[in-house]
Amino acid sequence: MKISIQNSISNLNAQFIGDCSDYTIDSISIDSRSLQNSATSLFFALVGPNNDAHHYIEDLIRQGVRYFVVNHIPENCLGKANFLVVKDTLIALQQLAISYRSQYNFPIIGITGSNGKTIVKEWLNFLLSPDFNIIRSPKSYNSQIGVPLSILGINSQHNLGIFEAGISTVAEMEKLQDIIRPTIGILTNIGSAHDEGFASIGEKIKEKLRLFSNCNTLIYNKNKTIDAFLNSRLNTFSWSFNDKEADVFIQKISGIENTQFQVKYKLNSFDFTIPFQDNASIENAIHCVMVLLYFNYDPLIIESRIRLLYPVEMRLKLKNGINGTTLIDDSYSSDFQSLKIALDFLESQKHHKKKTVILSDIFQSGLSNEELYSKVSQLIIANKINRVIGIGKTISEFKHKFVNCSTYATTHEFIEQFDSDNLRNETILIKGARSFHFEEIVTAFEEKTHETVLEVNLNAISNNLSFYKSKLKPETKMMVMVKAFSYGNGGVEIAKLLEHHCVDYLGVAFADEGIALKNAGIQLPIMVLNPETTSFEAIIQYQLEPEIYSLKGLNAFLKLAEQKNLRHFPIHIKLDTGMHRLGFESNTIEELIAALKGNQHVIVKSILSHMATSDAVEHLDFSLHQIKLFEILSQQLMVELDIQPIRHILNTSGISNFTHGQYDMVRLGIGLYGISNDQEEQKQLENVSTLKSVISQIRTISEGESVGYGRRFVAKCSTDVATIPIGYADGISRLWGNEVGYVSINKQKAAIIGSICMDMLMVNVTGINCVEGDPVIIFGDSPTVIEIAQKTHTIPYEILTSISQRVKRIFYRE
Incomplete structure (x- = not known):
């Protein structure tokens, strides 16, 4: 990214106060804490309901930042830097992105909906990357701030864009449409997320559809509710399981561990298979198939690529590692924009002075390898990383650009040859493209504990x-x-x-x-x-x-x-x-x-x-x-x-x-x-802690048979019973047993039956579609800690503080 300060003054209708407007910057920053801030950054001092970045400008000047977009120049800063003074810094950031977007004229896919946006984006990137140089939203950057930052990552080598747009109330989507200006639209599932921001489901649908007001084509699951709000001038490309008037008619054939489909499109038909059975994954995968059809991909290519879809991890996870290390697990993506985000997270959560990055080849940067790895090296230096371990043929070729760097051709070679004793008392960012299977590195270096975990949402x-x-x-x-x-x-x-x-x-x-x-x-x-x-x-x-x-x-x-x-x-x-x-x-x-x-x-x-x-x-x-x-x-x-x-x-x-x-x-x-x-007030707060376990075993008992100590549960009919490896030694009160409480399995309530044991509890899963190994929610969104406290006649403090230290904590950021 290269942006002229002189052009920015004009585009933002800003008043320039400083001594040098003839300058080009190469990065945008909104976080005063980022170690990536530099003399070539343009810092936007955003003002939110709880924070005002103008307070940190003096510190940033001392760190070497020289260009700022501000609402006002803070006291003691005049004459010390260059300022673009505007009425509203957020609007200025959005205006800069609009101007920057207008420089590029390649297909842009815009995705919105209540659920599935990030997964569809990541799957499309995987499916289309063999044929396009793609720029996409890093992580879930789909907000009024995240969208312009995503757009500003475009460069001249990109030839396809995939961007998410998320809204929580009315009058937001129009701004995002101006920034993204998608040529192809995808409307994913419309659910209950952010319902409180809209007067009705109709108002929510109309607001989301604003993203597609100037699209060439909208891809969506055809149904009467959506159809009622569509602009008649908007060209659509629809699919359906039920409506044969849709452009693409799909029949589902369930398998044991996957799902097969038959597609009828125009006068042709073909089959494809995905490695999922849940409805959300099915809908997300079909949206991806529709994009491939829109781009006229051969059915054989569609079938071969779509069967390779994989679960998308949308979170940066913080885990305890071997030898006193802390791991940051970002093992499913490796692009330049998300690397910057991961390094900021590393800095905010470093538990040790020593910092190591394990990094795979980086794909789809839109830069030459020489320029890309020069920029990566600059990021590594700015973030004061002590050691780099590179994995991949390309990063190995540019090993000389990094200080204290060792490289390996493959993940397997690294795991086989690297002495894990060399990792000790340090924070390790593990970041790799999906094809490198860095989850194997996480498994090798993660501290081994049992399958019950407390996930802590740092965003919340x-x-x-x-x-x-x-x-x-x-x-x-x-x-x-x-x-x-x-x-x-x-x-x-x-x-x-x-x-x-x-x-x-x-x-x-x-x-x-x-x-x-x-x-x-x-x-x-x-x-x-x-x-x-x-x-x-x-x-x-x-x-x-x-x-x-x-x-x-x-x-x-x-x-x-x-x-x-x-x-x-x-x-x-x-x-x-x-x-x-x-x-x-x-x-x-x-x-x-x-x-x-x-x-x-x-x-x-x-x-x-x-x-x-x-x-x-x-x-x-x-x-x-x-x-x-x-x-x-x-x-x-x-x-x-x-x-x-x-x-x-x-x-x-x-x-x-x-x-x-x-x-x-x-x-x-x-x-x-x-x-x-x-x-x-509770409605304004986000759930922080989710206690999870898994199903260890499922058995069926007959009428008259009992479960657990004291035979406190006796089956009145044939009953499916699942055993979960968590008990009162992990902090689950025995008062929550004997059908007082429940757990959630595949979004369904499963009553706890019998007495809770020291290390296990049993639940009734009759009528619930589940298998051994499926995840179980002990508390989180359902049941909530508050609900458990009320039913066990205590307070939420006691529920939270009772969770045993033997339960592994995993910290993550969306």
């Missing part, structure tokens, strides 16, 4: 964090609680993400939790909420910050601070305003002041209290009393000690219910992990 954590940030005043700081292994989800990984999002403080319960985070490289200040006096030595050694809640604890810490000749070591004073758990009460304030007055060994970094009923409307008066008492006692401390510490009293529910009590900082806890006590 980011979304929930942003939701609560949006409730705060701009100046209010945020502490995020990562105690109890981040409420059972995983301490270090989530702390890394929070540090990437620049929260102000982390909170842990005990010193050892904080020490683990510090040892993992976390630089954020960490407050220890329940420090024991025996841990004060370690707290000082690891630069943690203790909460002090009693005179005994204060005196012990002051004595140690004096012995070590500390100066202004940060401490946090806890006040008891009604919780009656920990903290200084009103009658001890004078002694507290006397102990601290004039003491130079410590500094009161913050004063805090904890609300007992912030989520309970019936106790509103008590909550208001707590806030009022906190104001009185904290003011007394501040005046008497002549200090201006951070003050904080609000927890998650308090953030939503007591805006006037924000003070200088709030403490976000369970809300980050997708749980709210308010039903309306």
